[in-house]
């Protein structure tokens with residue numbers, strides 16, 4: 310497929326640690342990002358949804374920040390190609406510390422639940438850090454699709470952030486249901502712990518690094534899904550000693566299974582069988598935890614293989630319809646070695662698959 314560069318505007322929000330109702334601030338266009346193909350497919354441009362902004366509310370007492378993307382109008386029976394899509398939005402982290410968990414949900418303007426089936430994908434990227442498995446990409450710190458993956462806290466661990474880190478939020482909606490939703494919002498509640506602050510939060514967390522082991526290796530995640538049964542596999546090499554605390558998975562509709570193997574050790578790390586409804590719409594992908602055993606050991610140089618199987622019952626090829634990603638948390642044996650992944654200045658985006666494309 311011919312991929313064409315497109316420039317997406319970004320909105321920067323400066324959220325202070327306060328109860329104040331933070332007003333979103335539109336940044337001048339120096340915050341623009343170059344994307345590789347993400348919003349251009351088959352020569353068709355996604356229409357941009359107007360008026361979608363990012364709101365960040367910090368509840369200092371509850372140590373939780375809630376990010377809210379919206380409002381979005383979602384007409385019934387609309388594919389992700391036809392749906393006007395929100396622009397990329399940027400959250401600037403207001404404190405030093407750790408993000409502990411991610412709890413996504415969809416609501417309407419009155420706070421009533423909207424079904425997760427209308428979320429095609431959301432992805433959070435830390436623009437100030439490189440991915441430890443694929444340094445050509447930014448660190449992908451959280452993602453969810455229709456299965457609305459809830460990322461729960463792993464006690465004692467957290468994702469380290471610095472004040473001013475820019476977290477880019479890519480949201481893609483669709484609506485395969487017969488019900489239209491007006492003014493829908495995607496909310497992600499993120500409990501956090503400050504590095505230094507009140508005495509109760511004094512015990513530092515161990516740093517985790519999100520591990521995205523993709524059937525597309527270090528390229529763009531989205532691929533064309535053929536009709537019927539199919540399998541795609543990719544490999545990635547671990548460059549640090551450490552442990553994997555657990556692994557979940559990301560698939561799209563008609564996804565069946567994700568298998569993660571450590572080829573160097575000739576071992577299956579995890580087999581994850583997806584749950585879907587009668588039409589094949591993805592409902593959930595299980596999570597396998599190794600925390601009890603102290604984590605699944607990876608050695609520098611280990612080759613990991615991830616494979617995804619699908620059974621596309623539509624009878625036709627679905628353009629950019631699939632992804633297959635095993636997602637886990639990695640803890641380095643020597644955390645100081647991970648410091649080199651920090652990017653202090655804005656990176657010049659390369660062309661090798663920066664965005665989580667659809």
Ligand SMILES: [Cu+2]
Nearest residue numbers: 430454559632
């Ligand atoms: Cu996806």
